[in-house]
Amino acid sequence: MKRPANPGAEKGRLVAYLNARLLDPATGLDTMGALLTTGDQIADLGPSLFSGGVPSGVEVVDCGGHCLAPGLIDMHAFVGEPGAEHKESFASASAAAAAGGITTLICLPNTDPAIDEPAIVEYVERRARENSLVRVQPMAAVTKGLNGTEMSEMGLLVEAGAVAFTDGDRAVASARVMRRALSYSTLFGKLVIQHAEDPSLARDGAMNEGDVSTRLGLAGIPVAAEAMVVERDVRLVELTGARYHVAQVSAADTLEVIRAAKKRGLSVTCGTAPVYFSLNENAVNDYRTFTKVSPPLRTEDDRLAIVEAVKDGTIDVIVSAHMPQDVEAKRRPFAEAAFGAAGLETMLAVALTLHHSHGMRLNDVLARMTAAPAKLLGLSSRGVLRAGAKADLVVFDPEKPWRVDVDAMRGKSKNTPYEGLPLTGKVLMTVVDGLKVFDAKAG
Amino acid sequence: MSDSADTGFPHRHLLGIEGMLPPAISFLLDLADTYVEQNRAVDKKKSSLRGRTQVNLFFEPSTRTSTSFELAGKRLGADVLNMAVARSSVSKGETLIDTAMTLNAMHPDVLVVRHQDSGAVHLLSQKVGCAVINAGDGSHEHPTQALLDALTIRRRRGRLDGQVVAICGDILHSRVARSNIHLLNTMGACVRVIGPPTLMPRNIEELGVEVHHDMRKGLAGVDIVMMLRLQMERMQGAYVPSLREYFHFYGLDQEKLSLAKPDALIMHPGPMNRGVEIDSTVADDINRSVIREQVEMGVAVRMACLDALTRHLPNVGAPL
Numbered sequence: 001m002k003r004p005a006n007p008g009a010e011k012g013r014l015v016a017y018l019n020a021r022l023l024d025p026a027t028g029l030d031t032m033g034a035l036l037t038t039g040d041q042i043a044d045l046g047p048s049l050f051s052g053g054v055p056s057g058v059e060v061v062d063c064g065g066h067c068l069a070p071g072l073i074d075m076h077a078f079v080g081e082p083g084a085e086h087k088e089s090f091a092s093a094s095a096a097a098a099a100g101g102i103t104t105l106i107c108l109p110n111t112d113p114a115i116d117e118p119a120i121v122e123y124v125e126r127r128a129r130e131n132s133l134v135r136v137q138p139m140a141a142v143t144k145g146l147n148g149t150e151m152s153e154m155g156l157l158v159e160a161g162a163v164a165f166t167d168g169d170r171a172v173a174s175a176r177v178m179r180r181a182l183s184y185s186t187l188f189g190k191l192v193i194q195h196a197e198d199p200s201l202a203r204d205g206a207m208n209e210g211d212v213s214t215r216l217g218l219a220g221i222p223v224a225a226e227a228m229v230v231e232r233d234v235r236l237v238e239l240t241g242a243r244y245h246v247a248q249v250s251a252a253d254t255l256e257v258i259r260a261a262k263k264r265g266l267s268v269t270c271g272t273a274p275v276y277f278s279l280n281e282n283a284v285n286d287y288r289t290f291t292k293v294s295p296p297l298r299t300e301d302d303r304l305a306i307v308e309a310v311k312d313g314t315i316d317v318i319v320s321a322h323m324p325q326d327v328e329a330k331r332r333p334f335a336e337a338a339f340g341a342a343g344l345e346t347m348l349a350v351a352l353t354l355h356h357s358h359g360m361r362l363n364d365v366l367a368r369m370t371a372a373p374a375k376l377l378g379l380s381s382r383g384v385l386r387a388g389a390k391a392d393l394v395v396f397d398p399e400k401p402w403r404v405d406v407d408a409m410r411g412k413s414k415n416t417p418y419e420g421l422p423l424t425g426k427v428l429m430t431v432v433d434g435l436k437v438f439d440a441k442a443g
Numbered sequence: 444m445s446d447s448a449d450t451g452f453p454h455r456h457l458l459g460i461e462g463m464l465p466p467a468i469s470f471l472l473d474l475a476d477t478y479v480e481q482n483r484a485v486d487k488k489k490s491s492l493r494g495r496t497q498v499n500l501f502f503e504p505s506t507r508t509s510t511s512f513e514l515a516g517k518r519l520g521a522d523v524l525n526m527a528v529a530r531s532s533v534s535k536g537e538t539l540i541d542t543a544m545t546l547n548a549m550h551p552d553v554l555v556v557r558h559q560d561s562g563a564v565h566l567l568s569q570k571v572g573c574a575v576i577n578a579g580d581g582s583h584e585h586p587t588q589a590l591l592d593a594l595t596i597r598r599r600r601g602r603l604d605g606q607v608v609a610i611c612g613d614i615l616h617s618r619v620a621r622s623n624i625h626l627l628n629t630m631g632a633c634v635r636v637i638g639p640p641t642l643m644p645r646n647i648e649e650l651g652v653e654v655h656h657d658m659r660k661g662l663a664g665v666d667i668v669m670m671l672r673l674q675m676e677r678m679q680g681a682y683v684p685s686l687r688e689y690f691h692f693y694g695l696d697q698e699k700l701s702l703a704k705p706d707a708l709i710m711h712p713g714p715m716n717r718g719v720e721i722d723s724t725v726a727d728d729i730n731r732s733v734i735r736e737q738v739e740m741g742v743a744v745r746m747a748c749l750d751a752l753t754r755h756l757p758n759v760g761a762p763l
């Protein structure tokens with residue numbers, strides 16, 4: 001199901017998506033209707049489109065009354081190219097993304113070598129163009145070699161195509177370096193994304209610090225390690241006027257800091273991953289290493305606070321936080337196992353629990369994975385159902401129950417904490433640039 | 444104010460441009476103009492400083508500025524002594540004030556001082572009986588550089604007021620930038636500063652300049668482009684990611700220069716890093732680059748400063 005090498009050949013192709021529940025989080029549209037794509041663009045949509053029938057020469061896709069929404073934009077995914085192709089490649093990651101309804105994958109720079117040079121941005125873009133089913137855009141490193149000391153060539157990286165800056169799974173620990181990076185980033189208007197965890201405080205920690213870590217005898221990572229980095233960074237944002245984003249918030253205390261910063265009008269935004277609103281530290285109970293993630297799973301109170309924050313908009317985006325790990329990296333004692341969980345294929349279904357169990361409207365849940373990341377990253381023609389926008393689409397049934405079967409997962413690594421669990425809401429079809437890249441019926 | 448009536452120059456020391464009034468600046472520039480002519484003559488020597496002792500006290504390495512001051516003093520007939528302190532007393536643990544007191548005991552008439560710390564020349568001036576000229580203190584001021592830049596502009600353009608001057612590069616660490624901002628503003632020019640936010644001092648706009656981070660916008664329509672050296676030795680961390688990125692965004696090349704006025708002058712205090720802040724074709728453009736002229740003006744300006752300050756001095760030595 002590779003995308004054609006020359007999408008221009010498909011330019012005039014017309015596809016009508018009929019009998020769809022059109023959901024556009026950007027405008028709040030939620031209505032039964034139809035959508036037409038021409039080539040790689042959305043041409044038209046609405047409740048009365050094709051009410052008089054579909055003209056000849058137009059391909060028809062019957063959505064069966066299911067939801068048709070903009071394809072998801074995942075702001076935080078690790079793909080192992082270059083350097084860790086055994087964990088995930090563009091081919092495998094994009095197959096998993098397509099199955100998860102994700103049409104744009106923003107990949108992390110903590111590769112080997114790191115994405116800290118214009119030439120590596122270009123390499124990643126070329127590899128992705130040749131091998132990926134979905135759109136891939138890289139983030140670049142804040143500091144050279146992710147070393148936390150010297151700023152990367154942000155300007156040249158932006159010109160090469162980097163959409164944001166982050167040191168991936170490492171925090172920019174030095175306040176001095178962070179200040180300079182934030183300050184310098186204002187030249188280009190791109191987000192600086194922080195992995196908010198003070199490394200000196202979190203060192204050797206394997207899970208949330210609390211009664212569970214005490215009982216299990218595992219070294220803990222206190223909530224303070226997250227909140228204090230964000231507190232510090234907010235001061236630096238105030239000093240520099242930069243656009244700052246916390247990659248993944250896991251704790252209630254951090255949310256208070258972010259709420260206060262937003263209230264003061266600072267350009268501070270944040271994301272979270274489904275694990276933080278669907279699981280808590282009790283999941284670690286039997287030392288299951290698939291629940292070892294960074295930041296760690298927190299308490300039930302924290303989880304509920306994350307749910308509330310997604311609902312009230314304190315949390316701007318939901319990301320997959322896809323961090324594939326090979327079997328050997330996880331088949332170790334908990335303290336020695338690698339951090340991270342696969343997340344591409346379960347992101348939408350787990351996010352839909354916010355709709356099913358917590359009363360969020362479908363459009364509001366989807367906004368966190370479409371319109372919001374598009375806005376933060378400046379991807380103006382994506383994450384929206386609008387004539388002229390890119391024909392990146394997902395068709396899904398929000399009510400369909402399924403069970404997470406690791407053998408059916410498309411990613412190379414199968415380290416999901418949801419293994420064997422039932423989820424509600426399934427992706428039926430994914431379209432990128434007007435072309436079908438996933439079809440549940442085709443398997 | 445009887446002094447100013449006598450000499451036209453009301454200051455005992457030349458520590459900075461900040462606080463100087465237009466008449467004092469014009470006085471120095473007018474005087475320097477006469478020395479430009481003298482320096483171009485066959486007989487370059489005058490005797491107005493005969494019997495005076497000038498000590499050049501450089502705590503920071505410098506070739507151009509110390510040479511320029513040395514030549515200026517000698518052309519006026521002074522005895523000139525060069526002390527590169529970095530290699531002598533300080534390495535033996537002597538403090539700045541000890542050094543000053545020691546020198547003061549030798550009855551110099553003028554001390555020309557460069558020091559790596561902002562404010563060090565002020566401190567020293569309070570401890571000695573002679574006139575002190577600041578030849579650059581830390582990131583604070585370099586008044587003779589601003590004066591020579593002004594002289595260069597004034598001779599080329601006939602005036603300073605109304606000129607739009609862009610100062611580009613490492614504003615944060617630059618004493619040249621600060622002195623030029625004070626002088627140009629005082630004389631009615633319009634100053635823009637251009638550089639990345641990491642090399643821009645906080646609240647610089649309070650000094651009365653327009654701040655630009657986009658060099659293309661900053662250069663639009665300017666009369667004068669003043670480039671600063673990217674001071675590698677001052678980079679304790681990476682204020683800029685790399686030299687190639689710096690040149691890409693802030694290096695002066697033909698393309699960026701084309702946004703300035705067609706007859707815009709290019710200035711640089713030297714020494715230049717070719718290919719870092721300035722492209723060679725621009726630096727060597729004989730129609731627009733006045734970089735070598737600045738060096739010539741430097742000697743004349745320093746002669747004027749030495750002349751003006753020694754007119755103040757009593758003819759008997761100050762008590763120790």
